[in-house]
Amino acid sequence: MSLLNQIETYQPWNEQEAADREGLLARMRRGEDLYTRSNPEAHFTASAWVVSPDRKQVLMAYHNLYDSWAWLGGHADGQQDLLAAALREVREESGLTEVRPVTPEIFSLEILTVDGHEKHGRYVSSHLHLNVTYLLEADPALPVRCKLDENSRVGWFGLEEAVAASTEPWFQERIYKKLNAKLMALGL
Structure with a gap:
């Protein structure tokens, strides 16, 4: 199923997801190039x-750019299979070799604002990340490592601890708490 079809059939969890889903669909239907930077x-x-596996812990990385603990992920960079992109990013950012989808379905949708910043000595203008989130599973006993050009630490946190570890209030309240609530409510 195409990403457009997946997003069309996705059932938003809350008002934020409903609004962001409509924004994503509008851009996709206009035919914008959204898969590359x-x-x-x-x-x-x-x-x-x-x-x-017991759903009591979540893996976070300390992202250098945002100076905060955060979920793992990154740009599609031309890949239209965003589940594959999420798996790629987790492997790159954490060093995990054994990570699997809990479900292949979209777990969450967000339109995220990114402030202008320097990356690799070049200025990147403020822009939007049209984000698709997937629920993945890994064993906390497996070794993890940093991706030094992006993060300086990787570690497992209890669900509430993961929210508290972030220094980004909007992510704490609107994203990470939502993901935890959805995880518990759906019993995945």
């Missing part, structure tokens, strides 16, 4: 809420 205003990213 050549669109400087908005492009697809794929994120992962990586949980332990």
Whole structure:
């Protein structure tokens, strides 16, 4: 099923997801190039809420750019299979080799604002990340490592601890708490 069809059939969890779903669909239906960073205003990213098999822990990385603990994920970079992009990003950012989808379905949708910043010595203008989140699973006993050009630490947190570890209030309240609530309510 195409990403457009997946997003069309996705049932939003809350008002934020409903509004963001409509924004994503409007851009996709206009035929914008959203899969690469050549669109400087908005492009697809794929994120992962990586949980332990017992659903009591979540994997976070300390992202250097945002100076905060955060979920794992990154740009689609031309890949239209965003689940594959999320898996790729988790492997790159954490060093995990064994990570799997809890379900292949979209777990969450977000349109995220990114402030202008320097990356690799070049200025990147403010833009939007059209984010698709997947629920993934990994064993906390497996070794993890940093991706030094992006993060300086990777670690497992209890669900509430993961929210508290972030220094980004909007992410704490609107994203991470939502992901935890949805995880518990759906019993995945």
